Structure formats: C-alpha cells, structure tokens
Amino acid sequence: MDGYMWPIKGQSKAKRLRWGAQQNYISWAYMKELREKDKTCRVYDINPYIEVYQFRENVYGLLNQNCDGAGDVWQYLIIGPEKAMLVDTAFGIGDIRGLCDEITGGMSLVVVNTHSGPDHCMGNVLFDTVYCHEYCVHNIIHKCRPGAWDYLFDENGNNIWLQFDKKDVPEYRDYVLIPVKNHHIFNLGGDYDIELVWLPGHDSGHAGFLDHKGRILFAGDVVCSDVIGCGSGGKPGDPYRKYCTVEAYRNELSKLCLRLDEFDYLMPGHFMVNLEKGVLVNILEALNEIVADPNNFDYCMESYGGASFVKHLSWYKHVKGFGTISYNLRKGVYILED
Numbered sequence: 001m002d003g004y005m006w007p008i009k010g011q012s013k014a015k016r017l018r019w020g021a022q023q024n025y026i027s028w029a030y031m032k033e034l035r036e037k038d039k040t041c042r043v044y045d046i047n048p049y050i051e052v053y054q055f056r057e058n059v060y061g062l063l064n065q066n067c068d069g070a071g072d073v074w075q076y077l078i079i080g081p082e083k084a085m086l087v088d089t090a091f092g093i094g095d096i097r098g099l100c101d102e103i104t105g106g107m108s109l110v111v112v113n114t115h116s117g118p119d120h121c122m123g124n125v126l127f128d129t130v131y132c133h134e135y136c137v138h139n140i141i142h143k144c145r146p147g148a149w150d151y152l153f154d155e156n157g158n159n160i161w162l163q164f165d166k167k168d169v170p171e172y173r174d175y176v177l178i179p180v181k182n183h184h185i186f187n188l189g190g191d192y193d194i195e196l197v198w199l200p201g202h203d204s205g206h207a208g209f210l211d212h213k214g215r216i217l218f219a220g221d222v223v224c225s226d227v228i229g230c231g232s233g234g235k236p237g238d239p240y241r242k243y244c245t246v247e248a249y250r251n252e253l254s255k256l257c258l259r260l261d262e263f264d265y266l267m268p269g270h271f272m273v274n275l276e277k278g279v280l281v282n283i284l285e286a287l288n289e290i291v292a293d294p295n296n297f298d299y300c301m302e303s304y305g306g307a308s309f310v311k312h313l314s315w316y317k318h319v320k321g322f323g324t325i326s327y328n329l330r331k332g333v334y335i336l337e338d
C-alpha cells in the first residue's frame with residue numbers, strides 16, 4: 001500500500017523483498033528512527049546481517065530482519081561477570097555464535113529461547129545447548145527441524161521475503177534442548193541472576209527472562225508494540241496447548257504484576273524496546289476484559305501468518321496507550337488455531 005511501511009535504510013546486508021501482515025504506524029516510525037539514526041548501531045564483518053545496538057553497558061540488542069515477512073526480531077545479549085546470556089537464536093542466518101564471541105570477548109554463553117516461533121528458535125542448531133521452559137520443548141522440536149528453512153525460498157530457490165545468501169542458512173544439526181521449570185535461575189557469575197518467568201499465551205511454554213541485576217524483563221512476544229498474538233503458537237500434538245490462550249496469559253501476568261517492584265524496563269522480541277513496566281498493567285487490564293467478555297472486541301479482521309500466508313480471522317482488543325492483543329474466537333469461545 002502506498003504510504004505504508006516505506007523502506008528503512010538499515011545497515012544490515014539483508015534487503016527486504018516482501019512483507020507479510022502490515023505493521024502499525026507508530027512502531028514503524030520508531031524502528032525507522034532507531035535503525036537509521038541510532039549512534040550505537042554497528043554491523044560486524046563476522047555477521048553482516050545483524051544490526052547490533054547497545055542498550056546498556058552490558059546489554060546488546062541484536063536486530064534480525066525477519067526472514068518470513070513478519071516483524072523484525074530482537075535477540076538480546078546480556079553480559080554478566082563470568083558468563084553471557086543470549087536470549088533467542090532468530091532464524092540462524094550467518095555466524096551468530098561468532099558474533100556473540102566477538103562482542104563478549106569469547107565468554108561462555110548460556111543460550112535460551114523465549115518460545116518456538118521460527119524467528120526465535122531456528123538458530124538453535126548453531127549452539128550445543130539451549131534452555132527453554134519445560135512446556136516449550138515439543139513446539140521447538142516441531143519448528144526447528146531438518147528442512148525448516150525451505151519455506152523461505154520459492155521453487156526456483158530464490159528468497160521470497162528477505163534477500164540473503166542461501167549459503168548462510170544453517171544446516172540442521174542435533175543439539176541439546178534442556179527444559180527448565182518456571183522461576184529457574186541462570187547465574188551469570190557473582191550475584192548476577194536471570195530468572196525464567198513462564199508467560200504463556202503466545203505459545204504454551206513462552207517465557208520471559210528477568211534480569212534481577214539489570215532490572216529488565218526480556219519479554220519475548222507477549223509484549224509487543226504492534227500486535228500481541230494469543231493462541232497462535234500452538235503446534236499439532238502439543239501436550240500443553242491449553243496454555244496457548246488469553247486466559248493462561250492473564251493468569252500468569254497477574255502474578256507478575258505483583259512483582260513490579262523487581263524490575264523497571266521491558267525488552268520485547270519485536271519493535272519498541274526500553275518500554276516502561278507499567279504497560280504490563282494495561283495489558284493485564286485488556287486481557288481481563290477479553291476473558292470477561294470475548295465478544296467485546298474492538299475490531300475484527302483477516303490476517304495471515306508469514307510462514308503459511310494462510311488467512312484467518314482474528315479479533316483485536318486495544319491495550320491502553322500501547323498496541324493491540326489479537327485472539328481467536330468462534331461461537332463465543334476461544335479457539336486454538338490449527
């Protein structure tokens with residue numbers, strides 16, 4: 001559409017060919033300013049696809065342009081006294097491991113997934129060991145598998161959504177995926193603790209990572225200045241699919257909202273970063289309204305996912321002062337997508 005999502009001149013070598021769902025104006029303007037003008041932005045020779053932004057003295061945002069037409073995705077690298085943590089592995093395009101080594105000076109790396117979105121876990125094959133919430137194992141294995149990258153190319157082997165070198169797509173290899181429970185603590189040395197906080201809804205085992213020292217919640221996709229999708233992450237055969245719902249997210253977020261004195265900022269998986277924690281209260285309010293009356297949505301429209309481009313109807317509720325929550329509803333009850 002003319003006047004919508006005009007190109008952003010970022011420093012990444014990858015170039016956008018085509019987009020999936022339209023993204024919201026405010027997030028787009030923010031990303032354009034950040035990517036074209038932020039003074040900390042740097043692209044390293046070892047991985048020319050990833051734009052590296054420094055958000056704190058020890059926290060870096062690694063921006064990957066999304067390979068399948070959805071919103072560009074943030075990985076985060078947190079440097080502790082003895083170890084570093086990488087939150088999410090993106091699509092795995094290029095040498096992400098080497099990039100982390102270069103930024104950290106070769107520190108030992110703890111790699112974690114927020115959830116099973118392809119833009120968050122397909123780079124797992126670049127690492128020997130990855131941690132996730134125990135309810136996410138099935139979905140991550142389902143998503144990150146041999147041939148998982150094929151859908152990014154057409155029948156002639158050409159890129160569909162994002163131009164990047166095919167040789168930089170990783171080969172599938174087995175790695176160790178370690179499930180951990182809600183509130184598991186990862187220690188990065190000394191008193192630098194990062195806690196996994198189960199925040200389902202977008203995916204059954206979706207998790208945020210709470211940096212107690214830096215007072216930041218790395219929130220994954222359950223906080224998003226564009227659309228927070230609930231119910232979209234379920235995979236066939238997922239034994240925990242009942243948690244891929246608005247209600248499950250509401251239940252866990254209401255517990256987290258009792259702990260707001262433990263952190264200040266949110267770093268989500270997409271779009272705007274450095275969000276103030278108060279937005280969680282507004283998200284909770286909107287979730288409560290949906291649970292109380294799912295038919296009381298603000299609008300409803302057809303949307304489609306990047307991976308399949310299959311259109312489906314979604315319902316939307318505004319989050320005060322922020323973006324929207326999308327969910328699925330048929331005959332007055334939530335449904336889980338197939």
Ligand SMILES: [Fe+2]
Binds near residue numbers: 117119221
């Ligand atoms: Fe995502």
